[in-house]
Amino acid sequence: xxxxxxxxxxxxxxxxxxxxxxxxxxxxxxxxxxxxxxxxxxxxxxxxxxxxxxxxxxxxxxxxxxxxxxxxxxxxxxxxxxxxxxxxxxxxxxxxxxxxxxxxxxxxxxxxxxxxxxxxxxxxxxxxxxxxxxxxxxxxxxxxxxxxxxxxxxxxxxxxxxxxxxxxxxxxxxxxxxxxxxxxxxxxxxxxxxxxxxxxxxxxxxxxxxxxxxxxxxxxxxxxxxxxxxxxxxxxxxxxxxxxxxxxxxxxxxxxxxxxxxxxxxxxxxxxxxxxxxxxxxxxxxxxxxxxx
Numbered sequence: 001x002x003x004x005x006x007x008x009x010x011x012x013x014x015x016x017x018x019x020x021x022x023x024x025x026x027x028x029x030x031x032x033x034x035x036x037x038x039x040x041x042x043x044x045x046x047x048x049x050x051x052x053x054x055x056x057x058x059x060x061x062x063x064x065x066x067x068x069x070x071x072x073x074x075x076x077x078x079x080x081x082x083x084x085x086x087x088x089x090x091x092x093x094x095x096x097x098x099x100x101x102x103x104x105x106x107x108x109x110x111x112x113x114x115x116x117x118x119x120x121x122x123x124x125x126x127x128x129x130x131x132x133x134x135x136x137x138x139x140x141x142x143x144x145x146x147x148x149x150x151x152x153x154x155x156x157x158x159x160x161x162x163x164x165x166x167x168x169x170x171x172x173x174x175x176x177x178x179x180x181x182x183x184x185x186x187x188x189x190x191x192x193x194x195x196x197x198x199x200x201x202x203x204x205x206x207x208x209x210x211x212x213x214x215x216x217x218x219x220x221x222x223x224x225x226x227x228x229x230x231x232x233x234x235x236x237x238x239x240x241x242x243x244x245x246x247x248x249x250x251x252x253x254x255x256x257x258x259x260x261x262x263x264x265x266x267x268x269x270x271x272x273x274x275x276x277x278x279x280x281x282x283x284x285x286x287x288x289x290x291x292x293x
Contacts, residue, residue, distance in 0.1 A: 017059035024062055028275050029055060032262055033211060035100065035109030035171075038204045039163030042219035046211050047236040049106075051279070052246040052291065055235070067184065068132040072112060074186045075130045087128060089113040100171035102205065103212040105262035111168050115178050120193060126178040127168045131161060133181060135188070141181050142190055150192035154179055165194050166201035167208075212258055218290045239291075246291045250278040254286040 033049045047053060057065075079087050089112065091098045098111040113128035133141075137157075145153040154177075155162040165177040175196045182189040211219060223231050226241035238244035246252045255268040256278075264273045268284050 020059045020062050021056070024057055025055075029279065031275060032106055032108040033103075033208055035107065035167040035208070036164050037160065038167050038208055039160040041222035041230060041234070042207060042211065043221035043240060044234055044236050045208075046219045047239060047246075049211065049251075050215070050246075050288075050291075051249050051251040053236055053239050053244075054247060071132040071182060071184070071186045072130040075132075075180055075182050075189065076113065078186070079180070085118055086116040087113055088116075089128075098172065100168060102171065103209045103262075104258070104260040106212045106258050107208045109164070109168055109171065111172065114172075114174075118176075118178060118193070121176060124176050125174055126176040126193065127165065127172060127174050129161070129165065129168075129177065129179050131158075131179060131181045132184065132186070135183055138181055138183050138188065138190065141192075145190070145192055151195055153192040154194045162194065163204050166197060167204060169196040170198065170201035170205055215258055216288060216290055246287065248285055248287075249281045250285075252288055252291055253281065254288045255284065 029051055030048075033045060037045050037048075048055075076087060076089050079085070088098075090096065098114060100109045100111070101107065111127050112130050115126040115128045118124070118126055141153065141157050144156050148156065154165060161179065165179065169175060169177055177194040177196075178191060179194065180189055180191045221231075221240060222228065225231065226237060231237055231241060234240070239246050250256045250264060250266065250273050253266075255266050256264050256273065257267065259265045259272070261272075264278055265271070266273050269282075
């Protein structure tokens with residue numbers, strides 16, 4: 001099917017998109033390394049955690065994220081209509097999301113929920129994750145599941161999601177994970193169960209901890225070629241492959257270091273830096289040597 005060229009964009013919708021992008025740009029940056037990205041390129045994660053490049057997301061991407069969050073709630077509500085299982089999306093002890101933490105708080109993950117009494121393993125609690133995708137990817141998921149069985153499905157379908165599942169099971173002390181994959185609008189869905197592979201989970205957990213402990217060391221990158229399919233569209237491509245100057249803030253400054261909290265300490269001024277100060281930087285700024293290479 002030929003792509004239709006849009007010659008004139010509706011001004012009201014275009015302004016709404018710009019407003020969405022501006023609202024996102026004004027939000028504080030993420031303070032921690034997320035377990036949801038534990039299977040990504042280590043250097044990409046490290047650059048993101050140290051705020052080395054801008055975090056601009058186009059309106060289309062922001063709407064996709066928002067749709068995923070909204071549909072997750074819809075999927076959870078529909079699963080909860082099944083009285084034979086229990087799906088909890090809030091930690092009863094905190095009232096918030098189920099959270100797992102490491103490296104003094106600099107590594108964090110937020111699970112979508114926990115399932116009890118799944119009919120395939122009613123005595124075993126499962127971490128629950130919901131992934132909203134398009135019909136093509138949902139069909140790919142089903143083909144893998146039909147060919148190789150559900151326990152092998154997640155790793156083959158999306159390696160990053162599989163690593164996320166492994167980390168959540170490891171840190172949450174679970175042995176099973178249940179991923180529900182839904183189409184846009186949550187009109188169609190499928191699922192697979194995944195088992196904990198402890199040695200691989202511990203490998204990726206250590207990789208995340210190492211980024212915090214060795215914050216002044218450049219992690220390996222997934223490829224030395226900027227044309228590699230993951231590098232080509234990476235947010236960190238310019239600083240990673242093209243030698244672009246990193247963003248000027250306290251996290252890219254040689255005087256700062258991560259400490260318990262998660263917090264950042266400035267050795268030049270001997271103070272704990274608030275997120276606002278981290279973003280602003282100061283006149284004493286010196287780029288980290290490893291980022292100046």
